[in-house]
Amino acid sequence: MATDPALAAFLALDDDTVAAYADDRAAALGLALPPETRAGTLENLALLRRQAATFAMDLDAAAPIEAFEP
Amino acid sequence: MSPPGSALDFRSAQAVAADIREGRTTAREEAEAALARARTDPFNAYTALVAQRALAQAEAIDADLAADRPVGPLAGVPFAVKNLFDIEGVTTIAGSKIRRDAAPAAHDATAVQRLTAAGAVLVGALNMDEFAYGFVTENAHDGPTRNPHDLTRIAGGSSGGSAAAVAGGLVPLTLGSDTNGSIRVPASLCGVFGLKPTLGRLSRQGAFPFVESLDHVGPFARSVADLALAYDLMQGPDPLDPLCRRPAEPAAPRLQAIADGPLRVGVLGGWFAQGAFPEVLEALEIVADALQARRGVELPGAEQARAAAFCLTPVEAAHLHLPDLKARPLDYDPAVRDRLLAGALAPEAVAEAARRYRPVFRDAACRVFEDFDVLLAPASVCPAPGIGQATMEMDRQPVSVRRNLGAYTQPISYIGLPVVAAPVNRPGKPPIGVQIVAPAWREEVALAAALRLERAGVVAAHRPPPVPLGEVRA
Numbered sequence: 001m002a003t004d005p006a007l008a009a010f011l012a013l014d015d016d017t018v019a020a021y022a023d024d025r026a027a028a029l030g031l032a033l034p035p036e037t038r039a040g041t042l043e044n045l046a047l048l049r050r051q052a053a054t055f056a057m058d059l060d061a062a063a064p065i066e067a068f069e070p
Numbered sequence: 071m072s073p074p075g076s077a078l079d080f081r082s083a084q085a086v087a088a089d090i091r092e093g094r095t096t097a098r099e100e101a102e103a104a105l106a107r108a109r110t111d112p113f114n115a116y117t118a119l120v121a122q123r124a125l126a127q128a129e130a131i132d133a134d135l136a137a138d139r140p141v142g143p144l145a146g147v148p149f150a151v152k153n154l155f156d157i158e159g160v161t162t163i164a165g166s167k168i169r170r171d172a173a174p175a176a177h178d179a180t181a182v183q184r185l186t187a188a189g190a191v192l193v194g195a196l197n198m199d200e201f202a203y204g205f206v207t208e209n210a211h212d213g214p215t216r217n218p219h220d221l222t223r224i225a226g227g228s229s230g231g232s233a234a235a236v237a238g239g240l241v242p243l244t245l246g247s248d249t250n251g252s253i254r255v256p257a258s259l260c261g262v263f264g265l266k267p268t269l270g271r272l273s274r275q276g277a278f279p280f281v282e283s284l285d286h287v288g289p290f291a292r293s294v295a296d297l298a299l300a301y302d303l304m305q306g307p308d309p310l311d312p313l314c315r316r317p318a319e320p321a322a323p324r325l326q327a328i329a330d331g332p333l334r335v336g337v338l339g340g341w342f343a344q345g346a347f348p349e350v351l352e353a354l355e356i357v358a359d360a361l362q363a364r365r366g367v368e369l370p371g372a373e374q375a376r377a378a379a380f381c382l383t384p385v386e387a388a389h390l391h392l393p394d395l396k397a398r399p400l401d402y403d404p405a406v407r408d409r410l411l412a413g414a415l416a417p418e419a420v421a422e423a424a425r426r427y428r429p430v431f432r433d434a435a436c437r438v439f440e441d442f443d444v445l446l447a448p449a450s451v452c453p454a455p456g457i458g459q460a461t462m463e464m465d466r467q468p469v470s471v472r473r474n475l476g477a478y479t480q481p482i483s484y485i486g487l488p489v490v491a492a493p494v495n496r497p498g499k500p501p502i503g504v505q506i507v508a509p510a511w512r513e514e515v516a517l518a519a520a521l522r523l524e525r526a527g528v529v530a531a532h533r534p535p536p537v538p539l540g541e542v543r544a
Contacts, residue, residue: 004417004419004422004423006417006418006419007417007419007420007422007423009417010416010417010419010420021415022415025415025417026415029392029396029414029415030396031392031395031396031411031414031415032396032399033411034399034400036400036404037399037400037404037407037408037411040404040407040408040411041408041411041412041415042412043408044384044408044409044411044412045412045415045416047412047473048380048381048384048385048412048413048416048420049416051377051380051381052377052381052416052420052423052424054373054374054377055371055374055375055377055378055381055423055424055427056378056381056420056423056424056427059423059426059427060426061419061422061423061426063426065422065425065426066429068269068283068425068428068429068432068486069270069510070268070269070270070432070485070486070487070510070511
């Protein structure tokens, strides 16, 4: 399970709760979501959540992030 | 040679340079011909021309040759660049509407500077997906770039203009960028060679950033020799790109010997075979047979790596775009905007997790390379889809074209490995490319494997069928 609280909360969303999460985040960022953008944004956010779940669950959030070298 | 402004031209960059050096043509004639082709570009590859600059540089090269002064190895060879590269005096639009009012660039990007110093003559800027976020080059502002092999199909992206310009005979050499596959996918779909070097090998200075931790730049060409020469000419440290610190390690002089020596080749299985169209797997088999490759090599964690790259991309990119996403979201291409907005809303911890997974996957790849010199994988899931085509079938399931074209390229660029995208020789059939993946900093091995295949006739850049020229543009 992800140990970072923000990540854990994000991964715990389901498709029905993504919209409320997005509205809260948008308000916190001062980012308006025009009606034309809403459906696409929510769909992509839900996709990000599903994709993140495939690699982020078992990572140690306390481990330092190295300056990546190929 | 093609008369100026009429036929498309399929000579290699080095053949053009030799024709100029040996007096069969002049740099001025070549520049005029390239500009004339650009003005009647049937592929919508170009978005801007720099005619005055091109003609002035060409005349200077002709003057140097007339006076027996030394010239660079690409003296007089026309080239063009994806419109995210800075060109002095030209606004770097990066495929966007947002940047059309930005100030013109004060200097050329480092890669443009280095090719220009070698004598190559810049003729223009090329179409792309907005801010390099896409695999289709169906740009909402500049229109779609058409595949020279079938004008009803996409060129791939995001460096679609760069691939189409080379495939279609507009110029022999172009530059593109690759964050998740944006050199390899269009090279594959247009049937040309593309090189995505190791992360940090070539300077990104002056290339408008997309995802700085994943961005690469590299060349497109119609032969391995041209690809290697352009790559060598752009190498070397650049204090203006903190990732670009490595001394130049020229590849071209070493290719022949490596190509003639033993190569341990593996074909990636698992994730890299899932959902591939049958003709893609057939093309891969042709290459694997020619290199006597071992099949079914597993690269553990590839699916997770693809997902991590998929997540890191919008979250990191959204940082750069947040002010514009707040101020003028409707000026973005909708296909790009909604992904950037989602990236802005996702927690930063998603990007941090993607960065944490990166060395895990890199180390897994290093272990695989203990047994292989190069690894093969498809460069794209399918041949070029139609322009406007939203979905395709993978494993009999309808999936989004835009989201899945780069499924096999994303894990590799995520860890910055060098890759040559090579067009499989399938005359009369839609182009399909393979990825030849080498260990970090070993571009010469991937290029040598491509050279061996090219010499055997297994990979080749085909001349597309004749197309009517477009309307003359200013």
